[in-house]
Amino acid sequence: MADEPTTAPPVLSLRGVTASLGGRQVLRGIDLEVARGEVVALLGSNGSGKSTTVRAAVGQVPADGGLELFSTPLRRFRDWRRVGYVPQRSTAAAGVPATVREVVSSGRLAGRWLRPLGRGDRAAVHRALELVGLADRAGDPVEALSGGQHQRVLIARALTCEPELLVMDEPLAGVDLLSQRVLAEALRDQVARQVSVLLVLHELGPLAPLIDRSVVLHDGRVERVDGTVHLHDQACHPHADADTEPTRTGLLT
């Protein structure tokens, strides 16, 4: 979490970002900033534009308006090793005949061309697997994992390049409670290293205490921004006990 208000330039900045998909405008002018070491949750009802926003932020869907990563306009940004992206699981999980280690290692390939992975890469892969509690499953086929474990593999893959910005699309979706806790711990570790995080969530769940700000979208626009105090209230709600059920944001319609 950010310690002090900072005047440093944001790690990610969207200014009046618009995007159209299938001939329909789905982002109608999104303003959003993520500061260094800040954790920002993107919330909103189904179809409000959360995934499209994060996909636009990492250059996966064409968008117009002001979009900068590390103060560089997206169209000129090349330093993708500074960004770890965890897509929605359904778009990334389909029948991969590879081991856990292979999938996580692919996170080290960005920008390497055909150079083989070295000792430093292997150590980074092992560290990432330890962070998500799957070091002992490195040699297993990913198909043998549960949904929650699979999600942890995708997060480890994003962590292997030791990113300064982590962008995650619904990392808790379909994830069992144990995996949610492991993910919260891994995220806490990243935040302690001043990594910035933008994540799409439906429920804050065990991540609530880590979140500095939530940005709520509605119909392709920012409807409101909530700060730490409000989020803390939600995290302290009697129903927010992670042992019983995830924190309800009340944003699902």
Ligand SMILES: Nc1ncnc2c1ncn2[C@@H]1O[C@H](COP(=O)(O)OP(=O)(O)OP(=O)(O)O)[C@@H](O)[C@H]1O
């Ligand atoms: N490839 C596509 N082609 C056409 N329309 C799309 C496409 N992808 C998304 N959309 C539409 O864009 C709108 C925003 O979708 P998006 O996935 O960004 O919303 P979301 O807030 O992430 O929703 P959810 O919570 O259901 O994941 C929706 O109306 C969706 O149907």
